[in-house]
Amino acid sequence: MSGNGGRTLPDSDFFISYTSEDRAWAEWIAWQLEQDGYRVLIQAWDMVPGSNWVHRMQAGVRESSRTVAVLSRTYLSSVYGQAEWHAAWRDDPLGERQQLLVLRVEDCERPGLLGAVVSVDLFGVDEAASRRRLHEAVRGALTGRLKPSVPPGFPGGPRAVTVRPQFPGALAEIWHVPARNPAFTGREAELSLLHKAFRTGATVHALLGMAGVGKSQLMVEYAHRHSADFDVVWWIPAEDPALIPDHLAALGRELGAPDGALTGLRDRQRWLVVFDDADDPAAVRDHLPPGSGLVVVTTRRNGFRALGEVVELGVLDRPDSVALVRRRLPAVSGEDADRLAAALGDLPLAIEQTSAYMDVTGVPVPGYLELLRTDAAALIRQGHVRHHRGTLATLWNPALRALAREHPAARQLLGVLVHLAPEPVPLDLFTAHPEVLPPPLAAAVTRPVEFANAVGALVDHYLVRRTAGELRFAHDLVRHSVRVALSREHDDAPGLSGMRVPGPFTDMPLIALDLLAAHLPGRIADAPEDLSRWQALLPHVLAACAADHPTSATAWLLDRAATFLHVHDRPEEAEPLFARAVAIAETVYGPEHPNVATCLTNYGGLLRDLGRPADALPLLERARAVDSVSEPGPRSVAANLSGIGLVLLDLGRPGEARPVLEDAFAITLEANGPGHPDVAVARRRLEAAAESEAAAAYHRRSPPLARKRLRG
Template sequence: MQGSAHTTAPPAEARRITISYAGYNRAWAVWIADRLERYGWQVAFQRFDLPAGVQLHEALTDLLLVRGRILVVLSDWYFKLGPRTDQEWNEALRAVVAPNSARFHAVSVSTAPMPSATAAFGGTTELWGLGAREAERRLIQLVGAFEERDPARDTLGGSQGPRFPMELPRVWGGVPRRNSRFTGRERLLQSIHDQVQNAEPGTGVVALLGLSGVGKTQVAAEYAWRFSSSYDLVWWVPADQRGTLRQRLAELAPSLNLTTGPEYGERLRAVGDALRRGRPYARWLVVLDGADSPETIADLVPTGNGHVLITSQNGAWGDYNNTHLLPVPVYEREESVAFVRRRAPRIGRDDADLLARTLGDLPLALDQTAGWLSDSTMTVREYVGLLRDDEDIEVGLRVAVDFDTSYPTAFSILLNRLRETVPEAVELLRLCAFFAPGAIPVQLLREIPAEHLPEQLAGLMSDPLRWNTATNKLVQYSVIQWDPPNTDEDPEAAGTIMLHGMVQRTVRSGMSEVDREVFSRAVRRGLANADPAVPTDTRLWPRYARIVPHLDASGALYSRHADMHTLIRNCLRYLYLAGEYVAGIQLTDRVERAWREVFGEGHPLLRDLASQQAMLLRATGEYARTERINRGLLRRLEEEGRGDDSLDVLRVLEGLGADLRGLGRYEEALDTSERVLAGRRRMIGEEDFRTLNSRNNLAVTLRLLGRYRDALVEDRRTLQTRREVLRARNSSTLSSETNYAIDLRLLGRYAEAQSIQEPNVEVQRTVMGHDHPQTLSAELNLALCLLRSGERTAAHERLADLLERAERALGEASPATQRIAACYAFVLRSHGRLDLAREIGERTTRRYRQALGAEHPFTVGTLANHALLLRAAGEREEALELNEQCLIRMTDALGPDHPWRLGLALNLSADRNIAGDVESAAELSRDTARRAAEHPSLGREHPLTLSCKVAHATDLRNLRQRAEADKTEEEALTGLISTLGSQHVHTVSARARVRPFWDFEPQLT
């Protein structure tokens, strides 16, 4: 091998080499440069672009203007630029390269035949098909070396330098096959690369925006292939549906060697953490394809130091995740011409220009049309004539107004020709058109019973030869993309068909009503067969995630078949249980419109749907609206003569009870909850899951009323039964554990509560997912357990993380986010971060006032928290005035003995004391301590009662009643030591005579 070290350094000119390459071969150029630099070369790059108006010999002559030697990366891509014929290349190589052969070297990275005049290069070597070490040896043998390579800088097989182009990243999943006909887009690809490489950590997110058919997916795929050597992980995710996105991200866990259980919630959390930490791979790329609804999936966009590439038609991505928007226009005319000539070599430049002009430079239309014209005897001019005179073309083919109107007609010609050669391919395409565009799991196709398939397709699914013939032809003409199954990720996978939205709409628009019904019915039967029928089982959620996207396209919403109604109910139930409230609400709206049209007003299906709609709306805090829905349902049932002996009535009453809890009308909610529980116990028994739900709801109502001991009794009973009947990892059982732990904490039994909540959180993350509303609720309770146990720093860190996750996953205004924000605000205040605490607290109060009204206990309680902040900020008069108002309003809402009212009274007594109204303060603290001691759920040993006694001792001391003050203080300290321990933060503070305060915490409703 050449390359021994020189004793005298050669001049810089001699050490310089410029690599000339086609953009398609960038990975090779980068790797070659990295190797050469290790041997002392000074490397420059020159991407070889060849505009249509530039002569070949001129472009090659321009290469000679660079200093030093020139290394050309030869491939069919280098020679096809333009594209130019072999004759043109031979003439240019002989004229320019041959006389300057001493300056030129070449490496071949392709198996395609090269023009014969490539012999004019001073030296060539073959790199394709070699291993990295042999390729490096040949490269240095070709060009020589100026230095010995430093072994410490050797990264072959490592992760520091660019990867050898023949090796894919360690993790590579779902990326479409590389398009060997990809053309142009060089500036766009470079813009993507520059944007993500120059982005600050955590902001490397780029969204490719453009109309359907413009080639966004192809650009993203080419970027993944072209820059793959820069990454250790590349993962492609269909992102048109939230459920599909969650499922696909979760499937990354095994590839990252993450130790998780089978539930995708646990896998999803583990994957998010691994990407965020950059372990095991810091250099990662995730592509979210077809992400047209950022409002529903933005919280799932991975974060960390890796890169995210999004394809979308929705410019709203600019408002999310520090996303940089890059528009993808139609081809420039030069790109269109080059693409057509590459796709169909028999088409000349003028004809390619005519075709591009006719089809509006739309890449999808050019791809499909040139593909079949390449196999056809029809000339371009004859084809264009057909487009202009479409008498023999299927009529009615028109799609959305934002597409070029020539596309439907152009596609119908292709379809007609395809029908003449492989009719089964057309029938398969017609079947696929009744799934949603995007990813169609082949397993759903195979769920269709043979007797429901159109006659032409009856044997296709079970005959591999016929199946392959049909799909291969559709792929050949770019009508579909085919992603083969990855059995390592999913042993049951059968592959995925990717159907473009323009293709789907155009195929459907060209079918008769009779054919549409035949094919849509077949797809509906397949979806019904795929229904696992147990939406409560979190292990089955990935199956529902595959079904939900196709309900609309299949016509399921307008079906009269009972199986379809069951499927829709199960899908809505899954969306609710999975915490996908917005998607569920959107689906109920569409189903409601469809069912009103099909069945008319008053149909029982609409009544059932309204209950599910109310359940989803309630989860987003729409309590007034859901009360109206349930009141209307009750009236209709009463008009039908239904009473409490009807399960339908009890179901609606259960929803109404939840509405009343949300609206702060707790006594009404208690009457309703007791009525529902009694009815269900009588009609369906104690252990039915509906009865258990009713007992759970009764406990929630009791807790809101401050009856914590009664709530504990009900929650303990529910938890025991759910563990026996539903098992320990059932989502309802896990929810009961959280509720039980909340009861214990509110009763002052902090250590017991924490001992239950800590393992529960870990299981919730595993079963439900990291950002599921139920998991967030469990983690909030754990943070408050830590806070009450004195671990304030840990509680602060958890709440900060919780609020960020809740805002991302559920939105800033969701009930769960509001509860977390209220708690985080008072913890921030206790840490002295008053400005941020004020900002978050005021925002939370404002939202409660807007959503629930000024007199709602949550509004009043968060206002009282704000009064504590005002006191801490030195605004004592304002704090006193605000607390006086809050105490009156909380008393009016809940009565004088509710724990929330007693907590506000504790705070107000301090404000009065500070203001110098010592007698009034002592009177209020004495009354508050007495009421707390007599309260059935608090009693003499509860931390709130003992805090009230500590406050009263302070007031007595200020009144110079020292004997009584000392006695009261001693009683309080003895109680705190007995209940919490001598070193608990409350005990230590009381011993130091720090006046206690009470923070309002919004409860689960």
């Protein structure tokens, strides 16, 4: 076999097929085999600069006696890995010459043809047991050249291996890391991304993500998987900066460094220090170890780019979410697992907590989803996750305390946002109406820099995301959790002290309603900008009006939202809103107020369009009675009379409809003048009534036979 910079190598007994993620296992296997006298071809040692590695790998599969597949989840998704083991299987499909040896290095499937090949598990046991299993797997293989009894020397040769590879299953010599999460699922792409990022040469990396997304669990898993890459791995809880020196002192004692960990790590290279859940870049900067090891900071705060590279972690991909649900709840079907993952927004902590709750209570997925829909505030307090303190209901309390202390205007802004929908909220909803807002937010929205700082504080704590003109919650469960926490701000519950700011939480839903009422036009779709504003804010109107706050703003918003839905062919959604608008208007204004008549008229018009004129007529007649004792505007009176006239026509009573429509036409003409479009509409309605009345009169005068012919 030729290659490797022109040097001719003898045929190999074993070609090691692996991915870069499993290099530690591959090198350990190669070392054991060569120590036993076998000839091994492995990319890590034999692909020196200048060689064509694709050609060498093809030649390795073709000319080596056997191929060793280092099997893992990453290997199964590798295009090159599949090509290499397929080539070995093709030459020996029945396994009579044992040309393909499958060594599993983690718990993973053996799909397709691999399922027919007997594999050996090297993981889950100590090094001695793993070595014995390896020896048994290669028993009977051909032997050849004798390997020296000591490791190779000068690293400039074609095989730069000077230190015996550490057994991948062994922990670092100095090890202080939380226990591995036995339910850890997925995140293979993220683990691969981290591994590549950590090998770029930068010393400090920040793993950034919202609370509950699994930053700490990902780093715990990474540390365990790559423990063989380090001699020192040390975990420092960094939420309280005052305790960081104590954790570093403990590391210094383990290192045997009397001057502390920072001195002890200076001359070492293979070390990893994790500052978990750090909040302040300045607090971490003062404690960064020197040297060429690796520092990783997990955080939910921005600002860590000043220390090094930032890797952002999002929620789980849906397949990983479904896999996590089914791992925790094996009896759940794939379809139900997908529905549950979707409802929880693929947030890992939410899935873990929900699974724990369902496991204990036996609540099925449909039942849980209904509870989540009707009482999310209570549900997010339920369930215990072994590796996490608290629940989703308390997850964002530290951020709320910091906002109350440092950014009261931002805290008030958040208090309004939780009463709106999870959809994007236009920022001009706030800046256009300072008169509705409490201080200090009222002043902040009039000063662009202060308002930018208030929004930025929410972004910094990973509570919301911002675009040029909008902001929205980073996750819908953030909205639920913050709403629960803020609703209890006046209680004496432990951990909630320090959240109180001017503008009590009980005022915030009313402020949200007043903001929407001030911002939305009363006329529906009179202009394109009115239509777009209603389309953007309708979800927020529905969310803000979900609770029964008997205010004038609530009644107006419900009536206008129902009218918008009615105009846009969504009458079934509009009906319950109209009913609530009437009830709240009667409570706020009294039963004989013109605003009540307006709501009754609009509700009656909807029922007529739904083909229920008999239900519409009593509402419209009630509105007419209210108009008779109040002082409504001409537009309102004309709309009510038109509605009554049209319903009477639908009920086959044109004689009663015509005088009502005559009154409606006269009022419209007087209010608007002869050229107004509303006058033309009123005239057509009156003409239709006259035609219907004439037809009915002719029908009554016709002889019975003629009427029969007319009907026939």
